[in-house]
Amino acid sequence: MKKLLSAIVAIAVILNMSIVFAQEISAISAMPIIERPVYNVISTNGKIIEINKNQVRVLGEGAYNEIVLHVQDSAYILNAEDGTQIPFKDLKSGDTVTAYYGPKVTKSIPPQGNAIALIVGTPNKGSAGMYMKVANLEHNQDGSIKVLCTNSDRLVTIRPEIFAHTSDIKEGSELVVWYDIMTMSMPGQATATKVVLLPVKADIKVHIGAGTIILNGRELALSENDILKTNGDTVMLPLGVIAENLGYDVVWNSDTRTVDLQNGSRTMATVTIGSKDYGKLKMAIRLDYAPEIVNGKTLVPVEFFTDVLNLKVDINNSHI
Numbered sequence: 246m247k248k249l250l251s252a253i254v255a256i257a258v259i260l261n262m263s264i265v266f267a268q269e270i271s272a273i274s275a276m277p278i279i280e281r282p283v284y285n286v287i288s289t290n291g292k293i294i295e296i297n298k299n300q301v302r303v304l305g306e307g308a309y310n311e312i313v314l315h316v317q318d319s320a321y322i323l324n325a326e327d328g329t330q331i332p333f334k335d336l337k338s339g340d341t342v343t344a345y346y347g348p349k350v351t352k353s354i355p356p357q358g359n360a361i362a363l364i365v366g367t368p369n370k371g372s373a374g375m376y377m378k379v380a381n382l383e384h385n386q387d388g389s390i391k392v393l394c395t396n397s398d399r400l401v402t403i404r405p406e407i408f409a410h411t412s413d414i415k416e417g418s419e420l421v422v423w424y425d426i427m428t429m430s431m432p433g434q435a436t437a438t439k440v441v442l443l444p445v446k447a448d449i450k451v452h453i454g455a456g457t458i459i460l461n462g463r464e465l466a467l468s469e470n471d472i473l474k475t476n477g478d479t480v481m482l483p484l485g486v487i488a489e490n491l492g493y494d495v496v497w498n499s500d501t502r503t504v505d506l507q508n509g510s511r512t513m514a515t516v517t518i519g520s521k522d523y524g525k526l527k528m529a530i531r532l533d534y535a536p537e538i539v540n541g542k543t544l545v546p547v548e549f550f551t552d553v554l555n556l557k558v559d560i561n562n563s564h565i
Contacts, residue, residue, distance in 0.1 A: 284308075285395045285508070286361060286378065290343045296336055301363070302355070303344045314346055314360040317462025319446050321362040321419070325373035328421040328441030331365055341367045345376045348508075349492035359461055364421065374421035374441065377401070379414060380555070390414060393432065395555075400432045408440040417555035419443040447559035449487065449550060453480065460490050470540035479534050480560055481544035484516065491554075497543075504536075504543055506554075514553050516545055525553045 289312050291305015302313045316322070322331045325343070343364040350358035362376040377394040384390050388405040392414065401422055405411055414420070420442055424435035450459040456473055458465045471483040484504060488495050493506040493513065502518040515524030516536045523530045530553055534546040550556045 284348055284398075286345050286376070287348055288343055288345045288376075291341075293336060293338055293340045293342050296338055299333070301336065301342075301344070301360070303342060305342075307344075308348075309350065309356055311355040312344065312346070312350070313355055313357040314344055314363075315357065316360045316363070319448065319461045320360040321376070321443055321446075323362060323364050323374065323376075323421055323441075323443075325364045325366040326368040328374050328443075331363075336363075336365065340365050343373060343375070347492050359463075362419075362421075371438070372423060372425070374423050374439070377420050377422060378555075379416055379418045379420065381416060382414060384411075392420070398432050399427070400434045402434070402436045403440055404436070407437055408442070410442075413442060417557065445557055448556040449558045451480065451482065451547070451558065451560040453560065458482065458487065460487065465490055468542075470542050472539060472542070472544070474539065474544060476534060476546070479546040479548060481534070481537070481539075481546055482550070484536070484543045484545045484549070487550070514549075516543065516549065518543070523549060523553050 287308035289303050289305050289307035289309055291303050291307070291310075293301050294304045295302035299316050300313055301316060302311070304311050316333055322333060322336070323329065324331055325341075344360060345362040345364070346358040346360050350356040364374055364376060367373065377392070377399060379392045380395040380397065381393045382390050388411065389402055390411045391400055391402050393400050401424065403411055403414070403422075408414075420440055422437045423439040424437050427433040427435040448461060451457070451473065452459075453473055453475070456467070458467065458473070465486055467483070467486060471486050473483075474481040485495050488506050493508060496505040496507055497503075498505070504516045505512045506514040512524070513526060517523075518538055519535050521531050521533065521535045523532060532546055532548045532552065534548070536543055536545045536549075538544070547558050547560060550558050
């Protein structure tokens with residue numbers, strides 16, 4: 246009898262522990278999942294130690310402690326105190342700088358990349374301005390907006406008394422923002438004390454007549470099968486060569502006839518041959534034209550780059 250009672254007690258204890266464990270697992274499963282940020286823009290904060298033709302070498306702390314950056318016409322060079330533009334020729338060795346650049350860099354020592362923005366100098370008071378590109382924004386009833394940067398790690402509130410024309414800020418806008426304190430949450434949240442909306446610069450320039458594509462100030466090397474094609478009211482551009490030079494991994498799935506643009510393990514965009522529906526992160530966007538395959542290359546409408554990847558594209562027949 247004692248053995249039977251002991252067995253019953255043991256089973257009861259095990260069942261109780263199982264219920265508690267299951268409840269804990271259920272509670273964990275119910276917790277919101279915060280995705281890790283995707284760093285489309287990385288930075289190094291330090292000093293310029295060398296300047297060459299269209300290049301700066303920066304030594305400091307950040308994604309890379311030493312980096313050589315090519316400074317194309319599309320890059321911003323800005324004063325850290327007020328966001329005014331600085332000519333490249335005015336840069337000096339020893340200048341304090343926060344250099345912003347994309348994640349695609351060479352494996353050389355030091356690594357090399359393309360500058361997005363250089364925020365130069367040290368303000369007499371307060372923090373230096375910080376570059377950010379707007380991924381999403383939310384309009385509030387009091388006229389303020391909340392802007393989430395493309396890295397998904399900063400959410401900044403901009404009040405109308407700080408920046409009067411908040412309606413001018415849209416997805417894809419590039420800003421220099423100043424703030425005093427940021428929360429430790431993900432994303433970190435802050436309220437801007439000053440904002441400068443940067444002038445629009447085309448990320449991609451296309452010369453239809455010459456058949457050339459300029460990406461961030463650099464002409465892309467196109468193969469004979471990388472064609473530009475006018476289709477109705479749009480221009481079809483070769484997806485692979487542009488996406489790869491933007492730093493994406495381009496993955497073709499022959500079973501579904503889809504192309505994924507991946508940043509690390511995260512799929513940033515998806516196109517399906519013959520379908521006008523495009524994937525943008527976890528959203529679906531419908532465009533007027535579907536991607537097609539010509540000469541073994543995937544062509545997409547220019548709106549894919551503007552509406553899905555939030556890039557600025559300039560298409561013309563004049564001299565680039």
